[in-house]
Amino acid sequence: MNDNILEVRHLVKNFGGNEVLKDINFTVKKGDVICVIGSSGSGKSTLLRCINMLETVSGGHILFHSEDIMSGKLPVPAYRMKVGMVFQNFNLFYNMSALKNCVVGLRRVLKIDKTAARGIAINYLNKVGMAPYINARPRQLSGGQQQRVSIARSLANDPEILLMDEPTGNLDSKSEKEVLEHIKKIHQSGKTIAIVTHSKELAAKAEIVFEIHDGVLAV
16 A cells, blocks of 8 residues: 655746756655755745645646646645645734634535534644633734644644644744644654754654755755
């Protein structure tokens, strides 16, 4: 049985005349924890945005369970539910409570009824220690708390792989340790994770580490 979730093949991304990603190749298997490191501007965040279809690739292929995501056969919203994304800047809806942030995708994309969606959201908010804050809006939460809500929101959709773009990049040391502990628990639960980061501590916890330098990926 093929346990490859994602396969990136000869991926190229240009912004105008600037080639940001150059012939990127790697595979993510079920249960992997992959970390991509590199300096600012090296292309690591762009790589995740390409995988999550937030950027249009310039060349190459991204396969999800052997199906090319650029073929047009995969509905983008449904794909993004299976390939979840956690952003450095949290990317929460600031007019919604923590609970509603986690419910909205379940209701609008997965069409889960209100009661069931609420139960799923509360379950994952509890897993990241945010159940006491379900009615708080993002502006009432610390950076670490907002990031944990963001993680709960992605997990509530039951993604097959969780992409994390500098998940501790905007956090103080205390919040960073809290988020790192929850990431560890997520992996222990069996979730597949791909992280881009500057954090040496995060990279040390990964099973596979790649480095991007000048748009080129190396082990």
